[in-house]
Amino acid sequence: MKINKKGSVLLIAGTLFLAACSSGGSSTPTSAAPEPTATGATSEAPAPAPAEPIRVALLTPGTSNDGSWGQAVSEGTRAAVEAIGGELTISEDLNEAADYEQVGNAYGTEGYDLVINANASMIDVTNRLSAKYPDTKWGQIGLMDAPTTNEQARLPVLWEGTFVAGYIAGKTTKTNTIGTIGGFEFPALTSEMEGWILGARYANPDVKVLRNYINTWTDSSIAGAAAEAMKADGADIIFSATDQATQGIFAVMGATPDHYVMAQYLDKTSQAPKVVLLSVLYGLGEICASFVEQASTGTWTADSKTLTFGDGLSLALNPELESVMGAETLAEAKALEEEIAAGTLKVPGLDILGVTGSGDEVDPTTLG
Secondary structure (H helix, E strand, O other), X not given: OEEEOOOOOOOOOXXXXXXXXXXXXXXXXXXXXXXOOEEXXXXXXXXXXXXXXOEEEEEOOOOOOOOOHHHHXXXXXXXXXXXXXXXXXXXXXXXXXXXXXXXXXXXXXXXXXXXXXXXXXXXXXXXXXXXXXXXXXXXXXXXXXXXXXXXXXXXXXXXXXXXXXXXXXXXXXXXXXXXXXEOOOOHHHHHHHHHHHHHHHHHOOOOEEEEEEOOOOOOHHHHHHHHHHHHHOOOOEEEEEOOOOHHHHHHHHHOOOOOEEEEEOOOOHHHOOOOEEEEEEOOHHHHHHHHHHHHHHOOOOOEEEEEOEOOOEEEEEOHHHHHHHXXXXXXXXXXXXXXXXXXXXXXXXXXXXXXXXXXXXXXXXXXX
């Protein structure tokens, strides 16, 4: 496997190695699609054939060793490609739509079998590229209105996972003030933060929730400064919706007893075992692996689906800090997961929670 920075394309060899590369960047994301639960041109999956080695490219806003989103999608894709003996190239640390367009065009021109776009704010780019390169399959983390025959989209119901985490935060806070820090403002990312806020309010109507977008995935100093400001305003729990920059939040909250962080994308307990209460997991690696498996076995379906609890969505609790959250609260959270999966508790969708401020505006008493 070869890993390349934004803009340049490296063809891969058979053996796998990791080369970490990262650089900062601002984002000008395109709009996310409205929220379908399942759409597509096919309703029945074809019977699988033996997997055939294919050439795969992964486009990601993170890096393959960022301990976060980028690592989750990279590990899942790499494992699936290794299993079939295929070839993988990763283009990482991509932030601008132009970056995705440039490298996607290069892979389409080279005739790659599958390109995975792991940025949910770049759906418009995937739509343009899939039309331009119909012989390449395009897997998208996100949702599409009407995927074409060579497109497939999957989005974990981010806001349902963070809703349950927010519920735990609302029950756990001792100061009645909590905060959430996000990388960039676009609907899918916003829904994580607003779902968390709504969950906290569902648990605790009196909780005060602070929010801040820091416009970086990687700069821990900027994230740390945002955490310091929230901490000064009384926040004792912060939910992180960014990548490597989360390390700055860990450092700030870990400097004071009884101050904690809720993380996501990967289980980050080992990164800050005295600080991380839990990590919200979305099955990102499994989604990418599914794209690879379907593309290599002839079982590709042109559809767009959301995935909830039981389909890869889960909470990874820090066993050292379960007592901080309390057995009763954790039991209530598990019951909420079951209610959400069964549809008896209806958390608003991306069309509502993808808007900043919506977590403050939705009436929690209307959800049950």
